[in-house]
Amino acid sequence: MATSEATPAEPVLYEAHKKIYPRDVSGYFTRLRVISLVTLLGIYYITPLLQWDGRQAILFDLPARKFYLFGLTLWPQDFIYLAALLILAGLALFFFTAILGRVWCGYACPQTVWTEAYLWMERKIEGNHNQRKKLDKAPTSAAKIRTKALKHTVWIAFSLWTGFTFVAYFTPIDVLAEELLNLNLGPWETFWILFYSFATYGNAGFMREQVCKYMCPYARFQSAMFDSDTLIVAYHPERGEQRGSRRRGVEPATVGLGDCIDCNVCVQVCPTGIDIRDGLQYECIACSACIDACDNIMDKMSYPRGLIRYTTENSAIGKGQKILRPRIMVYAAILLLLSGSLITHVAQRVALDLDVIRDRNTLYRETPEGLIENVYTLKILNMDSKPHRYSLSAEGIDGLKLVSDQAEIEVEAGSVFEMVVRLQADEYNLEARSVEVNFHLQAQDSNHLNASREARFVGPGSS
Amino acid sequence: MPSLIPDGIPRSQQAISVLWPSFIVAIIASGVFFSAFDPRDLIPFNLDIDISPVAAYSIGFLLFWLLASLSSFGTLYFTISNCRFLNKQRD
Numbered sequence: 001m002a003t004s005e006a007t008p009a010e011p012v013l014y015e016a017h018k019k020i021y022p023r024d025v026s027g028y029f030t031r032l033r034v035i036s037l038v039t040l041l042g043i044y045y046i047t048p049l050l051q052w053d054g055r056q057a058i059l060f061d062l063p064a065r066k067f068y069l070f071g072l073t074l075w076p077q078d079f080i081y082l083a084a085l086l087i088l089a090g091l092a093l094f095f096f097t098a099i100l101g102r103v104w105c106g107y108a109c110p111q112t113v114w115t116e117a118y119l120w121m122e123r124k125i126e127g128n129h130n131q132r133k134k135l136d137k138a139p140t141s142a143a144k145i146r147t148k149a150l151k152h153t154v155w156i157a158f159s160l161w162t163g164f165t166f167v168a169y170f171t172p173i174d175v176l177a178e179e180l181l182n183l184n185l186g187p188w189e190t191f192w193i194l195f196y197s198f199a200t201y202g203n204a205g206f207m208r209e210q211v212c213k214y215m216c217p218y219a220r221f222q223s224a225m226f227d228s229d230t231l232i233v234a235y236h237p238e239r240g241e242q243r244g245s246r247r248r249g250v251e252p253a254t255v256g257l258g259d260c261i262d263c264n265v266c267v268q269v270c271p272t273g274i275d276i277r278d279g280l281q282y283e284c285i286a287c288s289a290c291i292d293a294c295d296n297i298m299d300k301m302s303y304p305r306g307l308i309r310y311t312t313e314n315s316a317i318g319k320g321q322k323i324l325r326p327r328i329m330v331y332a333a334i335l336l337l338l339s340g341s342l343i344t345h346v347a348q349r350v351a352l353d354l355d356v357i358r359d360r361n362t363l364y365r366e367t368p369e370g371l372i373e374n375v376y377t378l379k380i381l382n383m384d385s386k387p388h389r390y391s392l393s394a395e396g397i398d399g400l401k402l403v404s405d406q407a408e409i410e411v412e413a414g415s416v417f418e419m420v421v422r423l424q425a426d427e428y429n430l431e432a433r434s435v436e437v438n439f440h441l442q443a444q445d446s447n448h449l450n451a452s453r454e455a456r457f458v459g460p461g462s463s
Numbered sequence: 464m465p466s467l468i469p470d471g472i473p474r475s476q477q478a479i480s481v482l483w484p485s486f487i488v489a490i491i492a493s494g495v496f497f498s499a500f501d502p503r504d505l506i507p508f509n510l511d512i513d514i515s516p517v518a519a520y521s522i523g524f525l526l527f528w529l530l531a532s533l534s535s536f537g538t539l540y541f542t543i544s545n546c547r548f549l550n551k552q553r554d
Binding site: 082192215 | 479495499521
């Protein structure tokens with residue numbers, strides 16, 4: 001895909017991309033990985049289908065500017081929660097990276113999840129790594145075109161499903177499905193479905209490990225979270241070297257060799273095409289394919305497993321593995337503090353907001369009874385998922401009277417209610433030209449649901 | 464002497480280094496911007512534009528992406544031209 005422009009005399013700084021054909025692998029970690037990948041894919045595709053209280057359980061409703069998260073409805077002013085959640089996710093990534101290394105990359109990153117899914121389809125259609133390599137090298141033939149066409153059709157179909165699901169997080173999936181069946185999709189919905197499909201197709205079908213190598217910021221800075229007690233996938237050179245081929249059943253020491261039979265299977269299974277025996281490399285996404293591959297070989301040779309294994313730098317040199325170390329404690333402390341405060345805030349969040357706007361046209365007027373009157377427009381925002389009745393009160397001036405045409409204040413779930421109220425006070429009780437008053441709104445069915453807002457009450461001024 | 468790196472970066476990777484960081488920035492910018500402003504409030508009163516919210520958010524996102532890519536492109540352009548200049552000076 002990419003061509004290097006470096007002249008032969010110069011070292012090649014950017015290698016031309018070589019397509020990688022990862023060899024199939026089976027074993028304990030591969031099973032663990034498949035379980036993780038299938039679970040995550042399932043969550044992605046099933047989530048938009050979940051319903052809650054008669055609507056989609058998780059939905060970014062852009063037109064209504066609301067974010068539904070099961071029982072919780074978040075409004076734009078709650079954006080801070082979402083931001084905090086993202087920061088929390090980032091911190092959790094730091095925490096788990098410090099302990100477990102790049103588990104995120106190998107087991108949970110969307111790039112890995114979809115790449116593995118596309119590889120699986122490729123394997124089912126084109127065969128194992130050798131068959132795939134052969135097919136790519138083979139001259140164009142009807143059979144090759146058929147196989148390739150089938151693969152791309154399946155890939156594109158899966159991509160379109162992925163894109164459709166993505167848009168279903170923003171437009172309710174039943175509406176979207178109906179629009180699609182009636183060939184009635186909006187232009188922007190169509191655009192985003194195609195955009196996301198294309199990105200999935202490109203990233204999981206073609207770019208694959210290059211995304212990790214050239215585009216992923218995490219791959220570059222994850223080493224900052226690493227220390228000598230972080231879990232890594234590593235080859236055991238003291239045991240493995242001198243590597244070399246030998247017949248089965250030969251005791252390595254008798255031929256002056258280590259346990260590595262140099263079969264290269266660990267290289268062939270690597271989805272990023274590296275040789276783990278060269279030591280820790282930033283391309284390694286810790287997918288542990290080489291562990292399973294090597295363990296299988298060790299079993300065949302009747303050598304003990306674990307020539308390539310999960311280990312830490314410290315345990316590899318015989319020092320004990322320390323899990324509780326200052327770095328972990330600090331990450332954990334920040335993580336606990338932040339998630340605790342987020343949970344408290346969300347739990348104490350009052351799904352009610354009150355906005356008071358003083359009538360700007362007249363400063364004040366006098367009623368026939370001789371009272372000073374100010375007019376206010378109140379905006380009541382019921383952010384809860386059910387309707388509520390509220391009682392309104394105002395205070396701040398002795399004998400303050402609240403007058404409203406509205407006997408009952410009832411606000412529908414998730415909507416804004418606007419009303420005009422008048423405050424009346426005796427001029428005798430006004431201490432200054434402008435006095436602070438407080439509106440208080442209280443839900444009748446819940447003590448917890450209340451809101452206060454201050455406003456100014458303007459009079460003729462103290463005489 | 465080996466040339467300074469950026470000159471040798473393949474076109475495809477140059478494109479990625481412009482489009483990809485700006486894409487991430489555009490997501491953040493759209494999130495912050497649209498949580499503060501409702502696109503319906505941004506259309507001037509004297510203009511009669513009927514635009515669906517999804518269209519407004521999409522156009523907003525694409526504009527942010529365009530702006531951020533211009534910045535990324537500027538960085539790439541100056542890096543490459545500076546490297547060319549330094550390489551020439553050293554020869």
